[in-house]
């Protein structure tokens with residue numbers, strides 16, 4: 150799970166440093182080795198020349214005879230091992246197998262990184278060729294991708310059965326391949342993937358054209374000819390059907406399905422992505438009702454140092470507080486959590502078991518009030534600000550999202566049917582959520598509420614707070630929210646999930662669906 154948090158990517162940079170050292174060492178040793186090989190070639194050459202001048206008299210000399218035999222037996226054995234062996238094997242063994250402190254990503258990690266990039270491409274509507282140039286929203290963030298890199302993204306998509314992205318990236322690979330002087334990938338290999346995926350996307354005509362191109366550059370390609378026949382037949386059948394007035398089931402032009410979600414999910418999904426991109430969906434009138442003021446909660450701590458409270462939405466009431474955590478407190482929390490970050494889990498709604506899921510990609514750790522004064526202080530501050538007891542709240546969850554890290558729309562509370570959720574805690578449902586933003590995020594990473602058109606942008610030191618349950622204990626469906634994928638930078642949050650038990654005299658219960 151290397152791809153889920155920035156801290157892990159830092160470890161990979163360390164590995165990269167070690168790889169550079171190993172390569173340098175390898176070059177040095179190899180150059181010395183080649184020098185020895187060159188010397189041997191010289192020695193053999195000299196002797197051969199001497200012998201060739203007069204073969205008979207050369208061989209008549211017993212020393213020469215001996216040397217010839219030696220040169221072709223033990224000397225050649227040494228030469229052989231010099232040529233075959235090389236230091237490479239030892240050096241590679243040393244860096245990969247013996248070094249436990251080095252982290253190398255595996256195939257699953259590579260796939261995860263590719264999927265993350267493709268998710269960003271979709272959510273933020275990034276253009277393939279701009280992305281390949283390293284441009285993210287106009288600003289150049291990274292180095293360019295080679296044709297080979299684009300091919301690799303396409304291949305990962307292909308292996309995931311995602312032909313839409315395969316076509317996008319193979320096309321980009323093809324274009325880049327044309328311009329490359331030192332080719333990073335073979336054109337025929339790209340065409341092979343591209344033609345098949347184009348067919349799978351419903352564009353048989355174009356798939357056939359690409360296959361013909363492939364046959365032109367590689368007439369003996371193992372699959373191209375049979376594919377050609379197959380595509381021709383498929384096209385013929387469609388044309389025939391058309392003639393018969395039967396409109397045929399294969400669209401002639403590609404219609405790339407943008408969204409693979411079930412129809413019922415599309416509106417939420419679209420709203421979620423629009424909000425993530427920063428599109429404003431809330432009306433002016435709704436926005437004009439929101440206020441900002443200084444907040445004291447009649448507590449001595451905040452009377453001395455009032456907090457800025459900003460209303461983000463009224464029903465359900467979502468508020469933001471600014472300058473809640475200091476940079477020093479944030480540093481302490483990050484340092485405590487960093488060595489314990491693990492891939493975040495979600496509760497299976499049927500079994501109540503915790504498991505990892507692709508709709509939540511981040512790393513998290515839990516901190517208790519007992520382990521550090523700063524953690525206890527944060528808990529106390531939340532209690533003072535909300536008036537709710539922290540004695541039944543969950544521990545402080547610290548979360549780090551890497552590039553592409555996200556949490557798709559969800560509720561923080563358990564629905565009626567999720568009977569097993571929070572059972573072991575014995576503190577009731579999650580009545581409210583307190584979310585601390587512990588970093589600014591360069592791009593992306595908003596917390597969005599798609600059903601009420603709200604987007605909250607992370608700001609270091611700020612916090613968001615809302616009730617998940619109505620006063621009568623029923624869940625408020627409008628609190629459904631998501632963490633948008635991080636487009637650039639790294640996002641740190643920490644949250645306190647506050648539970649029902651113990652709040653009886655703090656938040657008056659009611660019969661109505663009201664907050």
Ligand SMILES: O=C(O)CCC(=O)C(=O)O
Nearest residue numbers: 556561595596631632642
């Ligand atoms: O990170 C965010 O912005 C939201 C996180 C969240 O919703 C959660 O952890 O339940």
Ligand SMILES: [Fe+2]
Nearest residue numbers: 559560561630
């Ligand atoms: Fe949440």
